[in-house]
Amino acid sequence: MHRLQTLRVWYRNARPHALPQSILPSLLAVCFAVNAEGFSLWLALLAVAGVGCGHLAANLFDDYFDYKRCKTDYRDHLKHEGFRARAGKCAYLASGAATLEQLLLAARAFMVVALLAGAVIVYYRGLPILLIACATALLSLTYSGPPLRLSYRGLGEIAIGLIFGPLNMLGTYYAACGAVDRAVVLVSVAVGLLVMNIVYVHAMLDYVPDKKIGKQTLAVTLDRGGSMLAVLFLVLFLPYGVIVYGIWRGDLSFGYGALLLTLPMAAMLFRMMLIYIRDPDRPFFPQFWMGPMSSWKRFEAIGAGWFMIRWLLARNLLATLCVIAMILTFTA
Secondary structure (H helix, E strand, C coil), rough: HHHHHHHCCCCCCCCCHCCCCHHHHHHHHHHHHHHCCCCCCCCCHHHHHHHHHHHHHHHHHHHHHHHHCCCCHHHHHHHHHCCCCCCCHHHHHHHCCCCCCHHHHHHHHHEEEEEEEEHHHHHHHHHHHHHHHHHHHHHHHEEEECCHHHHCCCCHHHHHHHHHHHHHHHHHHHHHHHCCCHHHHHHHHHHHHHHHHHHHHHHHHHHHHHHHCCCCCCHHCCCHHHHHHHHHHHHHHHHHHHHHHHHCCCCCCHHHHHHHHHHHHHHHHHHHHHHHHHCCCCCCCCCCCCCCCCCCCHHHHHHCHHHHHHHHHHHHHHHHHHHHHHHHHHHH
8 A cells, every 4th residue: 555655646746747748649649550450459558558657757857857956946936036937846855755866766667667668569569669769768868867958958849849749659659550651750740849839838938947047948048039939830830731731742631631620729829928928917817618727726826827828728739639630540
């Protein structure tokens, strides 16, 4: 019972609310593979489980390296100084509920489970899975860890897009059926951009505290509101160009045009970020078509509504597109 309770605690610490960024693209890849020759349901599900555990491990490693480098309560200090900032992450470390050694042990435990799942899949599917797994592990561990520290060099958002988009979907698809498909490649690029969008929106909203401590996110690298918005426009709307290109080429059926139904969500997110740059205090409130935003009253009560409505809309945009695409794999 004690071990089960410990597992639950570290699962919560690993930020499971971010799992849709990895699990939904992985499940989408499985849906694409269902009708492919050589499809294996158990290998597909093992791949999805490995992706989830790998994501949780990466989140904990990110906490570990970030905390070692600059702690993570700097946002709290900035709020006291009058800057707009979210509350700091890793409350379990700042409060003393857990130690860095325990955090590292938990991160390694989730990673071991992911590696074991990958090893089984490599045994059945061979070298391509090993290469994808190695690339994913390298990018995940060096996202905030040495020697590359990609998230401190303006490259973290791109790394996340690659990990949870193409590497995730192509790896899962290959694990499921032992092949690669052009339709999956195209959709994985679109999905990867929308995952990158979640992290980039996060970075834009955290621009002030990140710049204050010298964390070189993509937003800090760009440094100007106009440049940030130009990149956001590209990251938000290029996925739809990729989908239209795939339909025009014949790699995707015409039915995939239904993915354009999520364009209003993308347009609203861009508008909200544009207004944030110009008037950060202007409030917005959830609408039913923005997707689920549970605990909204709590977010408002702690003064995080300005951040969460934008972050949740970015997450819901990805989730909605993935769910529609899953349906289309069986009907289009």
